[in-house]
Amino acid sequence: MLSVLVAQNIAFGIIAAIACISAVRMVTTQNVVHAALYLVAVLASLAAIYILLVAEFVATTQFLVYIGAVMVLFLFGVMLTRAPTTGDSRLTGDHWPIGLGVAVMLAGVLTYVVLDFFGSDQLPNDPIVFDTADVGDSIFSTYLVPFEAVSVLLLAALIGAIVLVRKD
Amino acid sequence: MSGDPLLRGTIDFVDVLVVLFKVGIAFGFLLVATMFMVWFERKLISDMQNRIGPNVAGPWGILQTLADGLKFFFKEDLRPREADSLVFRLAPYLSVVTAFVAFAIVPVGGVFKDGDPTSGTVSLFGKETYLQVADPPMGILLLLAASSIAVYGIMLAGWSSGSKYPLLGAVRASAQAISYEAALGMAVVAVVIAAGSLSTHDIVAAQSGGYRSWYWFATGLIPFVVFFIAATAELNRPPFDLVEAEQELVGGFHTEYSSIRFAMFFLAEFMNVITMSAIMVTLFFGGPAGPIFFGLDWLFPTLWFFGKVLVFLFVFVWFRATLPRLRYDQLMNLGWKVLIPVMLGWLLVYRAIVLWRDDKIDPIPTIIVGSIIAIVCTALLTAAFSAGDRAFERENTPSDREGS
Numbered sequence: 001m002l003s004v005l006v007a008q009n010i011a012f013g014i015i016a017a018i019a020c021i022s023a024v025r026m027v028t029t030q031n032v033v034h035a036a037l038y039l040v041a042v043l044a045s046l047a048a049i050y051i052l053l054v055a056e057f058v059a060t061t062q063f064l065v066y067i068g069a070v071m072v073l074f075l076f077g078v079m080l081t082r083a084p085t086t087g088d089s090r091l092t093g094d095h096w097p098i099g100l101g102v103a104v105m106l107a108g109v110l111t112y113v114v115l116d117f118f119g120s121d122q123l124p125n126d127p128i129v130f131d132t133a134d135v136g137d138s139i140f141s142t143y144l145v146p147f148e149a150v151s152v153l154l155l156a157a158l159i160g161a162i163v164l165v166r167k168d
Numbered sequence: 169m170s171g172d173p174l175l176r177g178t179i180d181f182v183d184v185l186v187v188l189f190k191v192g193i194a195f196g197f198l199l200v201a202t203m204f205m206v207w208f209e210r211k212l213i214s215d216m217q218n219r220i221g222p223n224v225a226g227p228w229g230i231l232q233t234l235a236d237g238l239k240f241f242f243k244e245d246l247r248p249r250e251a252d253s254l255v256f257r258l259a260p261y262l263s264v265v266t267a268f269v270a271f272a273i274v275p276v277g278g279v280f281k282d283g284d285p286t287s288g289t290v291s292l293f294g295k296e297t298y299l300q301v302a303d304p305p306m307g308i309l310l311l312l313a314a315s316s317i318a319v320y321g322i323m324l325a326g327w328s329s330g331s332k333y334p335l336l337g338a339v340r341a342s343a344q345a346i347s348y349e350a351a352l353g354m355a356v357v358a359v360v361i362a363a364g365s366l367s368t369h370d371i372v373a374a375q376s377g378g379y380r381s382w383y384w385f386a387t388g389l390i391p392f393v394v395f396f397i398a399a400t401a402e403l404n405r406p407p408f409d410l411v412e413a414e415q416e417l418v419g420g421f422h423t424e425y426s427s428i429r430f431a432m433f434f435l436a437e438f439m440n441v442i443t444m445s446a447i448m449v450t451l452f453f454g455g456p457a458g459p460i461f462f463g464l465d466w467l468f469p470t471l472w473f474f475g476k477v478l479v480f481l482f483v484f485v486w487f488r489a490t491l492p493r494l495r496y497d498q499l500m501n502l503g504w505k506v507l508i509p510v511m512l513g514w515l516l517v518y519r520a521i522v523l524w525r526d527d528k529i530d531p532i533p534t535i536i537v538g539s540i541i542a543i544v545c546t547a548l549l550t551a552a553f554s555a556g557d558r559a560f561e562r563e564n565t566p567s568d569r570e571g572s
Contacts, residue, residue, distance in 0.1 A: 034254075079335065
């Protein structure tokens with residue numbers, strides 16, 4: 001029997017609703033800083049969902065990396081270039097129907113994949129506790145090569161950014 | 169299995185009440201402590217400067233902060249015409265809430281014995297629990313998460329004011345906070361390696377077995393100094409208070425704020441000082457651990473904790489009375505070119521020592537490999553610094569500087 005009204009499901013529903021509304025507002029708002037803040041709300045909701053899934057370390061990492069670093073840099077860029085506090089700039093481009101189509105298609109594909117893979121599987125009653133030590137162990141043993149490859153990729157991106165902005 | 173014994177197994181109504189009680193006490197305590205801190209700072213700094221300081225409201229002026237707070241409530245709440253009203257109202261709350269959140273992971277009491285991670289519990293309403301609001305498995309990362317959210321409060325306050333000085337102040341403040349967060353995080357890494365856990369309770373427990381297990385060598389020298397400097401910069405306290413350098417920026421990011429909204433920023437700032445002091449005590453000085461006399465188990469741990477925190481609060485005020493403010497380029501140089509490389513080097517050295525001592529790895533290859541890495545890194549760093557200096561010299565050729 002599917003129990004819909006357990007605490008986790010209610011919390012998930014609320015958080016998911018916040019995430020969806022923020023995501024829609026992010027693309028419809030006409031103020032660029034507000035758009036960035038709605039994106040922060042979406043990312044924070046994702047972190048909350050990770051906490052519901054007992055993945056505290058992933059949730060904290062989401063906070064530290066996306067909200068604490070990436071979005072701060074976003075806001076920096078926006079504020080230092082063009083971000084009038086009053087008066088809305090026209091942010092919606094003319095190609096928004098195409099974007100909408102792509103988004104709907106992506107949502108369709110993801111829904112299909114998830115349903116196809118998990119179908120009517122039930123989650124185990126005892127939550128799987130996957131603590132920080134396990135994450136660390138698997139990163140530095142099983143997934144060492146992909147992890148290092150991603151690190152080098154990020155380093156390359158960093159150096160690339162420096163090379164692009166250097167004047168001489 | 170670590171974690172609060174209160175939340176193991178089934179959770180009944182009393183457990184929820186205990187958690188709510190702890191939250192309420194922590195909230196109330198922080199508010200009162202902040203009031204005390206404001207008075208303490210004003211009184212102490214006036215002593216250091218041969219003044220009297222607040223002395224009218226209550227005995228020794230101790231009610232001065234309460235009077236100021238009440239006054240803030242009745243002031244007119246101004247909002248600039250150019251301000252973005254939603255964000256302008258949101259920003260102070262972001263500052264205050266994050267200031268509270270980080271305190272939740274600080275253990276303030278409980279008997280910690282012999283480095284045992286299961287010690288340090290107290291009995292509250294017949295339930296065994298830790299004397300801290302929360303002991304999440306990612307523990308100390310919550311501090312870093314909270315301080316990265318605190319940047320939003322400052323940045324949005326500056327931007328939404330729709331005025332130039334707040335914007336400049338906010339850009340300075342957030343650049344400073346982001347820069348020093350890296351050094352802060354790395355100092356925390358050293359503590360985590362030494363204690364072998366992210367949980368603040370386990371970190372305190374790991375330090376509690378007397379001089380042997382208190383890892384003063386691993387964290388007390390370089391990581392502590394780096395953490396202290398970085399924390400001072402994170403808090404925007406003197407000598408790193410460029411954010412509100414009056415001579416340059418009027419009041420910094422909160423120039424346009426008045427009344428209770430300004431009071432909230434003020435509150436958050438002092439609350440952060442207390443929280444940071446408490447975190448430093450937790451990470452480096454064993455939190456509530458200490459000798460217990462007369463069998464007073466319930467009193468001495470908390471007394472030790474507050475005593476240690478008070479020392480750091482005093483040092484922060486002492487800094488403010490003593491040290492002149494850094495210039496902006498000095499600030500950035502200290503953060504990026506001194507603290508971070510020193511911390512990285514120390515992590516390398518400390519890790520090599522641990523490998524040799526605990527994992528019984530042959531020290532000779534460790535020393536050779538470690539030295540090679542250290543030499544290469546130092547050479548690269550020196551090359552990068554000199555390249556940066558040369559570029560700086562080229563941009564600021566003497567002909568440009570004649571006017572100034």
